[in-house]
Amino acid sequence: MSQTVTRALRLLAELGEGERSLDQLAEVLGVHKTTVLRLLQSLEEGRFVHRDANHRYHLGAGLFALSSLALEQRGIRRTAAPHLAELSAATGQTVHLAAYEGGEVVYIDKYDSRQPVRMYSRIGLRASLHCTAVAKVLLADLPPAERRRVAAAIEYTPYTANTIAGPKQLLAELEQVAAQGWAQDHAEHEPFINCVAAPVRDVSGRVVAAASVSVPDVVLRYEQVLELLPQLLAAARAISADAGAAR
Amino acid sequence: MSQTVTRALRLLAELGEGERSLDQLAEVLGVHKTTVLRLLQSLEEGRFVHRDANHRYHLGAGLFALSSLALEQRGIRRTAAPHLAELSAATGQTVHLAAYEGGEVVYIDKYDSRQPVRMYSRIGLRASLHCTAVAKVLLADLPPAERRRVAAAIEYTPYTANTIAGPKQLLAELEQVAAQGWAQDHAEHEPFINCVAAPVRDVSGRVVAAASVSVPDVVLRYEQVLELLPQLLAAARAISADAGAAR
């Protein structure tokens, strides 16, 4: 494993927090500033960092370009986009698209609600596996063996009183999710937020993504969130249909 | 400069094109696959790459997370977001937000039109300095010295018959842009696309970003694009006002 690359990534992570000077970065990494300088020069060459007139380093446009390029290449994201935009517009709520990859569930798209209350989520972040609706939808489609393996490996952090507390409970819920074709998060992650999620399938019928609507209960009560289900399911089915027809 | 980091970035760039196997990547870099493997392991540790069940490498969620984190930190992007979303909804056209940094103009946000014809642009990409409306708006606010320096350094690739051909012509146009408070791109970059752009200012009055509307002429004729100006200018002013009031 490459020490140099690891350090470069730590630099990027640090710059993700905000602009930094050379010395600050050297401090954080615990290495000589000469070393940091050279790493930064290489990163700058690749437009991953950028420094302003005051010698402050920022993350650069190359990073953004690469990220949005990769995101656009995800076919499912493109086909989902118009449907999710419409869903967000129709419900006025926050809409997420998430995918399962390599043992984790990651948000790959987000449409903000126009409510003043914004959600703490972001494209690229991991969704908790035991207390989010999207994760339940995605896990519910895994082959039983992997599902059990994943369920056993989760750390069941109890965020709220409703948070699922262990593998047995989770596996039972996943059964139900698989059967009913949608999942919910009834204040299991954030005490005042409820979500519903639905599966998006490709031609083969495998679940390739999950779409969700998240609503703070100051905006809608739990029962009202469930009333959004038909719209969500329709959107998810429409995306699946497009994905099936598209290729 | 760090060879290792440079190689790691080339790996990422290559993966940006699509999934690759270890051997393919070693081929492209022209190094032994062992070397590539170790770089990839470090990148994987930082969640910048991810490999699927078939040992194919993809760009990973860490990259997306970092990118969207950095993008969200740009205050101007956040304050602009609702206004640009509305502008895009009201006009039905593609809306861009761009900023000037270190000698280049970069797109930092984009709202797609719902027209079937999509634009080839993406967050993080550089805008051509001599033939885009956003670049003109941003360059027009630079101090005269830097403006001349930048104008002299541009390579004036003639994309269409209307493309500005040299520094003198560009500087003259920038004068006009500064005076009238908006810029246009009348089929200067793509033969069938017209754009208008307007400046977004912060408290100090400096131009910190440019907002634009881009329209293929199969959708609207040039004169009709100019009719969008009032809406664009209103949006830009609203963003500026928010930026001024916000902090």
Add this chain to the structure above:
DNA sequence: CTGCGATGTTGCGTTATTCGCAACGTGCGT
């Protein structure tokens, strides 16, 4: 205007790190 301090940059010798090789696993397809 001049000196001082802080911060970024360069040259260079040392050595830790990376590199490539070759041998070894492993899984898929035939």
Add this chain to the structure above:
DNA sequence: ACGCACGTTGCGAATAACGCAACATCGCAG
């Protein structure tokens, strides 16, 4: 069941990264 292609590991050689120390550069204050 066999073979092949592809990924992985151990190890010595050597390169590329490291830190030091001296040198610029800039901003600020006396």
